[in-house]
Amino acid sequence: MASDAHPPGAPIRPPSDRDRDKTEPGNLWGRRDLVTRVGWAGVLGTLFVSFGGFARLLFRRAPVEPPTVFVAGSPADYRPGTVSDRFLRQWRVFIVRDDSKVFAVYGKCSHLGCTPRWDGRADRFKCPCHGSGFTSQGVNFEGPAPRPLERARVWLDRSGQLRVDVGTRFAQANWEAEGASVELGPGSGEIT
Numbered sequence: 001m002a003s004d005a006h007p008p009g010a011p012i013r014p015p016s017d018r019d020r021d022k023t024e025p026g027n028l029w030g031r032r033d034l035v036t037r038v039g040w041a042g043v044l045g046t047l048f049v050s051f052g053g054f055a056r057l058l059f060r061r062a063p064v065e066p067p068t069v070f071v072a073g074s075p076a077d078y079r080p081g082t083v084s085d086r087f088l089r090q091w092r093v094f095i096v097r098d099d100s101k102v103f104a105v106y107g108k109c110s111h112l113g114c115t116p117r118w119d120g121r122a123d124r125f126k127c128p129c130h131g132s133g134f135t136s137q138g139v140n141f142e143g144p145a146p147r148p149l150e151r152a153r154v155w156l157d158r159s160g161q162l163r164v165d166v167g168t169r170f171a172q173a174n175w176e177a178e179g180a181s182v183e184l185g186p187g188s189g190e191i192t
Ligand code: FES
Pocket: 109, 110, 111, 112, 113, 114, 127, 128, 129, 130, 131, 132, 143, 144, 145
């Protein structure tokens, strides 16, 4: 039968720190064990945090740009000589139809950027901030606005619907450019 008794004549080994720690009442682990475990916990914690940061870098999503293109219906939805503000709240554009074309006036005053309103009785856009006025074509004619309103890109898709891109706009110098308006003569609409 095994015994813890010290064999006679064998040198007596003094108890180590580890032995002493374990024999102290209420000390579950030795001091060295505890230090080792704390050390490993620190290393693992550091690795975990580093890996988390690396994973976030790998899977970081690109900022999502809001859409800029919307369907504005058929040209037939707009009577000649009218200005529609049905998309003003959501897209900040007026759809204008004159005798031969449709275009989209972007509702941002060229003075300080307020949103003009369409005044059908006076046949003009009127800016509520400092009183600038613009014709139905978007040309400034009163108040401090230094230049006309811009127009958003507009075209007809394959199903004959008007599409407007508020992210692409034309200053007055480019109002005759492709995309600044849709001609409504036979076979003259832009098809994409
Ligand atoms: S912002 Fe329109 S007139 Fe000043």
